[in-house]
Each structure stands twice: as structure tokens, then as C-alpha cells.
Amino acid sequence: MDSMIKISRKYFSLLFLLSFITLPLFAYNSTLIEKYEIDKNENVQPGLYSNIMNPAFYSFIGVEDNSIYKVSYLNEDRAFYRLYDAKSLNSNNISFSALKNLDSKSLLIASIYFSDSYYNDVYNSLEKDHYNTYYAFTDTTTGSFHYSGPQIAFTYSRNMLKYLYWGTDLHYGIETGLKDVYTQSESIFTNTDISTGFGLTNKDKTLFIGSFLRYISYQGKYESVKEYHDAITLMYFGYHLFGWENPGSTVTKSEYIDGINFGVNFYKKSLIFQDLNLLFSYIDGEQYSVIKAGSSSKPITRGATAIREKSFLFALDYSPEESRFSHSFVYEYSTKSDWAKSGLYDVLILENEESSQTFSLDESVKLGEKLKLRAATLQNVKSLDYKEYNFVFSNKVDLYSQITLMEIQYKLNALIELKAGFQLSSEELDYHWNSTKKNGLQYLLGVERLSPWGIIGINLKAEKQTFDAVSGNNKVYFTELYLR
Amino acid sequence: MVKYVLLIAFLIFSSCDYLPQKPEMEDGNYSINIIAKYADISSGDTLLVDSASVYLSSYDFDIPEISGITDDSGQVVFTNLITTEYNVSVKGIVKRPFINNPDSLINLSVLGYGNVIPGVSEGVDTIYTISSGAEPGLKINELYTVGSPNNFFYFFDQYIELYNSADETKYLDGMIFCRMSYGLCCVTYIFQFPGEPLIGREYPVEPGEFVILAGDAMNHITLESGTIKLPGSVDLSEADWEFKNSKDYGDWDNPDVPNIDNIEVGHTRDFLISLTSDVVLLADGSDLNYLDGIDVESVVDCVEYSSSSTHTKDIETSVDQGYGGIGLSKYSGQSLERIEPGFDSNNSTYDFEIIEAPTLWYHHE
Numbered sequence: 129m130d131s132m133i134k135i136s137r138k139y140f141s142l143l144f145l146l147s148f149i150t151l152p153l154f155a156y157n158s159t160l161i162e163k164y165e166i167d168k169n170e171n172v173q174p175g176l177y178s179n180i181m182n183p184a185f186y187s188f189i190g191v192e193d194n195s196i197y198k199v200s201y202l203n204e205d206r207a208f209y210r211l212y213d214a215k216s217l218n219s220n221n222i223s224f225s226a227l228k229n230l231d232s233k234s235l236l237i238a239s240i241y242f243s244d245s246y247y248n249d250v251y252n253s254l255e256k257d258h259y260n261t262y263y264a265f266t267d268t269t270t271g272s273f274h275y276s277g278p279q280i281a282f283t284y285s286r287n288m289l290k291y292l293y294w295g296t297d298l299h300y301g302i303e304t305g306l307k308d309v310y311t312q313s314e315s316i317f318t319n320t321d322i323s324t325g326f327g328l329t330n331k332d333k334t335l336f337i338g339s340f341l342r343y344i345s346y347q348g349k350y351e352s353v354k355e356y357h358d359a360i361t362l363m364y365f366g367y368h369l370f371g372w373e374n375p376g377s378t379v380t381k382s383e384y385i386d387g388i389n390f391g392v393n394f395y396k397k398s399l400i401f402q403d404l405n406l407l408f409s410y411i412d413g414e415q416y417s418v419i420k421a422g423s424s425s426k427p428i429t430r431g432a433t434a435i436r437e438k439s440f441l442f443a444l445d446y447s448p449e450e451s452r453f454s455h456s457f458v459y460e461y462s463t464k465s466d467w468a469k470s471g472l473y474d475v476l477i478l479e480n481e482e483s484s485q486t487f488s489l490d491e492s493v494k495l496g497e498k499l500k501l502r503a504a505t506l507q508n509v510k511s512l513d514y515k516e517y518n519f520v521f522s523n524k525v526d527l528y529s530q531i532t533l534m535e536i537q538y539k540l541n542a543l544i545e546l547k548a549g550f551q552l553s554s555e556e557l558d559y560h561w562n563s564t565k566k567n568g569l570q571y572l573l574g575v576e577r578l579s580p581w582g583i584i585g586i587n588l589k590a591e592k593q594t595f596d597a598v599s600g601n602n603k604v605y606f607t608e609l610y611l612r
Numbered sequence: 613m614v615k616y617v618l619l620i621a622f623l624i625f626s627s628c629d630y631l632p633q634k635p636e637m638e639d640g641n642y643s644i645n646i647i648a649k650y651a652d653i654s655s656g657d658t659l660l661v662d663s664a665s666v667y668l669s670s671y672d673f674d675i676p677e678i679s680g681i682t683d684d685s686g687q688v689v690f691t692n693l694i695t696t697e698y699n700v701s702v703k704g705i706v707k708r709p710f711i712n713n714p715d716s717l718i719n720l721s722v723l724g725y726g727n728v729i730p731g732v733s734e735g736v737d738t739i740y741t742i743s744s745g746a747e748p749g750l751k752i753n754e755l756y757t758v759g760s761p762n763n764f765f766y767f768f769d770q771y772i773e774l775y776n777s778a779d780e781t782k783y784l785d786g787m788i789f790c791r792m793s794y795g796l797c798c799v800t801y802i803f804q805f806p807g808e809p810l811i812g813r814e815y816p817v818e819p820g821e822f823v824i825l826a827g828d829a830m831n832h833i834t835l836e837s838g839t840i841k842l843p844g845s846v847d848l849s850e851a852d853w854e855f856k857n858s859k860d861y862g863d864w865d866n867p868d869v870p871n872i873d874n875i876e877v878g879h880t881r882d883f884l885i886s887l888t889s890d891v892v893l894l895a896d897g898s899d900l901n902y903l904d905g906i907d908v909e910s911v912v913d914c915v916e917y918s919s920s921s922t923h924t925k926d927i928e929t930s931v932d933q934g935y936g937g938i939g940l941s942k943y944s945g946q947s948l949e950r951i952e953p954g955f956d957s958n959n960s961t962y963d964f965e966i967i968e969a970p971t972l973w974y975h976h977e
Binding site for chain 2: 354355356357358360362365369370371372374375376416422423426428432434467469470472473474475476477517518520
């Protein structure tokens with residue numbers, strides 16, 4: 129026992145030392161990477177894996193071989209939206225993900241995901257997400273964009289030694305976009321995401337203490353071209369001040385992002401009593417980006433941004449297999465601090481401080497062999513403190529949002545299972561909107577059927593969104609067909 | 613031992629911040645201090661220009677022009693500015709003795725231009741003004757080169773406007789008009805007015821007169837007998853002169869408009885210049901040997917223009933210190949004209965400004 133403790137301490141301190149010694153720490157914030165899904169035991173909280181972000185954890189928790197094929201379609205029709213948002217959105221997605229236990233100690237997960245989206249009637253902006261960048265590229269026309277591209281992901285996780293787990297994660301994605309009218313901006317985004325993690329466990333495998341390091345690299349390039357006259361584009365510096373780029377045959381914008389996440393995890397099975405599972409997770413990261421624009425031969429640095437993000441998560445889950453009840457509770461506290469500077473001079477053009485607290489509770493109860501009820505709620509308070517110095521603008525506000533879900537699952541027979549539910553949501557909006565609050569009502573309908581090839585399922589979601597003091601509403605329809 | 617390892621590791625981690633350093637200075641706190649002066653060459657005096665209007669403008673950002681008035685010490689301070697390069701222009705009046713009666717004073721309009729660059733310009737920036745109408749004579753006053761709005765690449769409505777800013781009549785006889793590249797050594801096109809250079813008196817330009825030199829002297833607003841219309845274009849059918857290459861048999865020739873003809877052997881094309889970046893030059897015609905370039909002493913006026921702020925300067929600074937036209941857009945109907953008729957500080961960056969439409973035979977307000 130003493131020798132075991134000594135070994136554990138040795139690896140523990142080695143792990144921590146390696147984690148701390150390294151390297152620049154940057155946060156990860158990408159709109160490209162979609163977390164691939166693993167078909168999990170229904171009692172395991174779905175968000176657990178993404179909250180941990182440590183690839184070593186997969187071989188610790190143990191998941192059976194499975195695969196899932198999925199095709200989905202999303203349609204959003206907006207009567208009310210921010211100035212630079214699309215008026216409507218259509219997205220077709222297809223994905224495949226497979227988990228295979230290579231042996232008793234290791235597993236491999238491979239996923240491929242392809243997205244084909246149309247963002248229709250976007251006013252001036254050439255950005256896929258105008259409000260996610262401080263240096264937005266725009267032109268002078270309203271047009272529609274077509275984005276498409278694949279993403280692939282591989283995860284390898286292994287029980288290296290008796291008490292040591294190791295895993296690595298690799299994601300790569302590429303996406304291209306094209307505007308249908310002048311300036312017919314073409315865009316191309318590539319994203320590389322590599323992480324590696326370690327974890328230590330105890331003799332009875334009820335404890336996981338882990339750490340991971342993750343590096344991301346992102347490049348985005350936009351190219352606007354002339355039609356009969358020179359391409360005329362603008363660059364925003366913040367959300368108010370802009371400058372005209374020199375008109376030319378081709379005007380480009382490039383963005384380069386590098387970032388690293390570091391995190392530590394603590395997971396304990398059966399903490400005080402059987403099946404009470406506890407998770408602590410701390411993630412810290414920094415990210416730096418450089419933005420250039422102008423002619424393709426002589427681009428000029430327009431600015432740079434830096435982001436520091438921290439997240440602390442605490443989760444409790446109690447879902448015994450023999451019990452009718454299942455409970456889970458999650459609390460997350462996160463902070464984000466970012467700033468942007470001028471490209472040519474060493475001055476700060478804006479800074480932003482955010483903090484967020486999220487509470488979520490998820491309760492399920494089985495009524496007999498066929499019926500299961502689920503109720504969940506998520507409450508979030510976000511504090512924003514945004515200041516622009518090049519325009520003299522500031523916005524300090526606390527925003528509250530909540531989601532409440534009610535769901536029924538019913539086993540019609542040995543082959544077919546039905547699911548129905550609804551979700552109420554409300555979200556206070558920031559200064560980009562001409563409304564203070566958004567309310568949503570979503571209906572969900574799902575069917576699963578056991579077949580010779582696996583479980584075939586279909587999910588349908590329909591949501592109506594309304595806005596305070598605004599007439600008209602937004603409609604969202606989502607359809608998903610899968611085989612697992 | 614383990615305790616110490618963990619402690620050291622914690623200290624290393626907690627002290628680390630690998631992000632690039634956040635700037636200490638916030639934008640919006642930049643100050644510019646301008647002193648306007650006038651150097652009187654005849655008397656050698658340097659005067660402070662008080663009550664002068666000073667304007668700041670920026671190429672980098674779409675911000676309104678900022679203005680101020682100099683005080684009694686010729687100074688004006690601008691504060692709370694966005695940190696960027698500013699173009700400074702000064703317009704004022706100085707009282708100087710009248711040349712024929714030193715006891716009486718006349719008001720002399722003065723203009724001055726400069727650039728203020730953060731980090732380069734320190735403390736006070738002095739702008740030296742010059743009186744308008746310096747170096748009077750024949751000037752290239754306006755260049756209309758980009759073409760009117762159209763979707764079939766039509767830019768044959770180009771013209772150049774000359775202006776006589778002198779108090780005496782000037783003569784176009786034998787003068788040459790050139791398109792240059794990379795310097796005075798390199799002539800791309802050379803066309804000559806009829807008559808004897810330097811001594812001819814057949815083609816006068818009176819003081820204050822505008823002269824239009826058309827690429828094709830026709831009505832470009834209505835093309836092909838009215839089937840195609842370009843409302844943003846110009847009617848050059850009554851131009852004063854027309855560039856006509858007698859070796860270009862397809863070149864348009866208005867019989868009612870006198871021609872400026874090509875004199876380069878083997879050149880068979882019309883006088884067409886680049887829509888957004890070129891050099892044009894007017895010389896007195898004393899040097900017609902274009903093979904070794906144009907003598908600088910024969911240059912009457914020269915203008916370099918480019919739409920790009922990162923353009924590499926072509927012509928020698930002795931004939932034009934800068935280049936005008938930054939921001940010109942092809943097929944926009946824009947034109948490039950001097951800020952005042954005939955105003956020439958030998959720097960097209962400041963002497964010219966973009967106007968939204970051409971102004972034939974008059975100057976924009």
C-alpha cells in the first residue's frame with residue numbers, strides 16, 4: 129500500500145510538473161470544430177466528455193464499441209435579427225463516428241463530418257460570424273453565402289500502465305465559402321486542433337486525476353474581387369469604427385490564430401455512496417490572433433487580439449442502474465478577458481471582460497418498464513463589460529438566460545421507442561440587438577426503431593422565437609436521421 | 613520532496629502569462645500640436661499664421677474631418693484623437709506689403725500641407741504654408757481617367773484639363789504631352805501640339821482659361837447614335853484639343869477639334885492612360901528626343917497618380933514629390949482635380965483631390 133502511494137505520488141507530481149513546465153497557454157475558441165459525438169450510456173451526462181476535454185479520460189471511463197451515421201437538416205427563417213446576421217439559414221450535415229476498442233487497454237475514435245450551409249441575404253458582412261470578430265470585413269452589397277467543408281477527428285486513448293492513462297486527439301477541418309454577388313468574396317478556413325492528456329487512477333479505478341494540453345491553429349482568408357469596377361471593401365475595428373480599404377482588383381483579409389488550452393480534471397466514482405459521481409474540471413487558456421488586410425501582395429497588419437479564458441466546472445451525477453431516478457447537477461464559472469490593439473501603433477482599441485455562472489439540473493424518473501420522464505433546467509447569468517477606446521463606447525450589463533426542458537420517452541414495444549417534449553427558453557440580449565429579450569418555444573418529436581442494421585432514429589424539432597417589443601417571429605426547424 | 617516539486621511547479625505556472633504584452637496606452641488619447649508658419653522668400657521673414665483653419669483627415673478610418681483655428685501664436689492643439697496618421701491642411705491669410713507700395717498691406721492666401729505620424733512626429737508639428745498660385749503658369753489641372761459607371765469596361769472618355777494660373781498668356785505651340793513610366797528617362801507615349809516650340813504664338817491660353825484635351829472628342833454620354841447611354845460620362849465633342857494618332861487609322865477624329873498628334877516612330881495607338889495609376893507630363897517641346905528621356909528643364913508640369921496608398925513612386929521627386937488619387941475607383945465616374953485652380957506645390961499628394969464627377973472647363977467648389 130505504501131509503495132502504491134509512493135508510485136501514485138511519483139506519477140502525480142510528474143504529471144503536474146510536466147503540465148506546468150510547458151508552454152504558452154492560449155484559449156481555444158473556434159467556430160469550425162464540431163465535437164464529434166460518442167454514443168454513450170444514457171445515464172452518463174452527455175456533456176461530460178466535452179467538459180473534461182481530456183482524451184485520456186475515454187479509456188478510463190470505458191465505452192462499448194459503437195458507431196453512428198447521421199444526416200441532418202437545419203432551416204432558420206428570421207423575421208428579426210442583428211444587422212449583419214443572415215435573414216435565413218439552411219444547413220445540411222452528414223457525419224459518421226465510430227468507436228472501437230482495439231484491445232482491453234486502448235480505444236480509437238474516428239469521425240468525419242461534412243457541412244453544407246447557405247447563409248441568405250446577409251447585409252454587407254463578409255464574415256461567417258460577424259459578431260465573433262473585432263475586425264470584420266464587409267463590402268457594400270447584400271448577398272448570400274455558401275459554405276461547405278469536411279472535418280475529421282481522431283482520438284486514441286490508452287491505459288498505458290496500471291494506473292496511468294494517456295490519450296491524444298487530432299482534429300482537422302477545412303471550409304470554403306463564396307458570396308453570390310459582387311464582391312463575390314471567397315473565403316477559406318482551416319483549423320488544426322491537437323491535444324494530449326494524461327490521467328492517473330487508483331487501485332479500484334474509481335478515481336481519475338488528469339491533465340491535458342491542447343494546441344489550436346486557425347487560418348482564415350477572405351478574397352474580394354472586382355466585377356466591372358474595383359472591389360470596394362471596409363474593415364471594422366471594433367463594432368463602430370471602420371476604414372475603407374484601397375479599391376483594387378483583389379482585396380484580401382487574413383486572420384491567423386494560435387492558441388493553447390491547459391486543463392486539470394478530477395473525477396471520482398461513487399464518492400460517498402455507490403453511483404454518486406463527482407467531477408471537477410479547471411481549464412485555462414490563451415489565444416492570440418493577427419489580422420492583415422489589403423492587397424494580396426502587400427497586406428497590412430490591421431490589428432491583433434488576445435483572449436484569456438478560464439473555466440471552473442463542478443458536476444455531480446447520481447444515476448444508479450437499478451434506480452428509477454437519475455439526477456445530475458452542474459455548476460460552471462467561467463471568465464473571459466480579451467483585448468484588441470491597433471495594427472500599426474501600440475495602443476489598445478478595445479477591451480472586454482466577461483464572467484458567467486451556469487447552474488443546470490437534470491432529473492429523470494422511470495415509471496414502469498415503458499415510460500420515462502425527464503425535466504431539466506439551465507440558468508445562466510453573464511456579466512459583460514465592453515469598452516471601445518477608438519469610438520468612445522462602453523457597455524456594462526448583466527444578462528440572464530434560462531432553458532427549461534420537459535421530455536417523455538415511451539417504449540411502444542420491443543422495437544420502437546417514442547420521444548416527445550418541449551423546451552422553453554429566454555435570453556436577455558446585448559447591445560447588438562434592437563430588443564432586450566428573446567423567448568423560445570421548441571417542440572421535439574423522436575422515434576427510434578430497432579432494425580437488423582442497428583437502431584434507426586429520427587428527431588424533429590421545431591422552434592418559434594419571439595422578441596420583446598418586436599413584431600414577427602423567427603422559426604427554426606431541425607430534422608435528423610441516424611443509424612447507430 | 614514531492615511537496616517542494618509541486619510548490620515550484622505551482623509558482624512557475626501562476627507567474628506565467630505568455631500572451632503578448634497588452635498595450636498600456638488606450639486609443640483616443642492622441643494629441644497633435646500644429647504651428648502654421650509662412651516663409652516669405654522675398655523678405656526672408658518667417659511669420660506665424662494666426663486665425664488659420666487647420667484640418668485633419670485620415671486615410672485609415674472613416675472619420676469626419678477635424679478642424680481647428682490657430683491662435684495668435686499660430687498654434688492649434690487637437691486632443692482625444694484616434695491614433696493614426698493624419699493629413700494636415702492649413703488655409704489662412706497673411707498680410708504682406710504690396711510689392712509696388714510697401715506701405716500698404718495686402719491679404720495673401722496661403723496653403724500648407726503635411727503629415728503627422730504617431731511615434732515619428734514628436735511634440736509640435738510645424739506646417740509651412742506657401743501662397744497659392746506659386747509657380748504660376750500652365751498646369752495640368754484635372755485628370756479624368758477612370759471611366760464612368762458601366763459594365764463593359766468603357767473608359768475612352770478620358771480627358772485632361774489644363775489651366776493657366778499665370779497673369780500672362782501662355783502658348784501651346786509645339787508643346788509635348790507625354791505618358792511616362794519609371795521616370796523622366798522612359799517615355800511611353802509622346803504627342804505634340806502643332807506649331808513651333810518656345811516661339812510659336814498660334815495657340816494661346818489666356819490667364820485663368822481652362823483647356824480640355826480629349827482622348828476622343830465625341831459625346832460619350834450617348835454612344836452609337838443613342839443606342840447606348842452612359843449618363844455618368846462626358847460630352848467631349850467641343851473639346852479644345854483631341855489626341856489623334858495619325859498612324860492609328862481607326863482612331864476617332866473629330867474634324868472640328870484640332871489634333872495633338874503622336875511623334876513616336878512606330879507607335880500606332882491612341883493616347884490612353886491607366887485608369888488608376890500613371891504619370892503624365894507637359895513639356896515645352898524643346899527636347900523632342902524621347903529616346904533618352906525628357907530634359908527636366910523642359911518640363912512645364914508633371915502629375916503622378918495612383919489609387920493605392922502603397923504605390924511605389926515612379927517619377928522623380930524633382931518634378932512631382934508625391935502622387936495624387938489615393939482611393940480612386942475604376943468605372944466610378946470620379947475625377948482628380950487640383951484643390952484650387954492651378955495650385956501647385958509640386959506635390960500631387962496635396963495638390964489634388966478626388967471629386968465625384970468631372971468638371972469640364974470649370975473648377976469644383
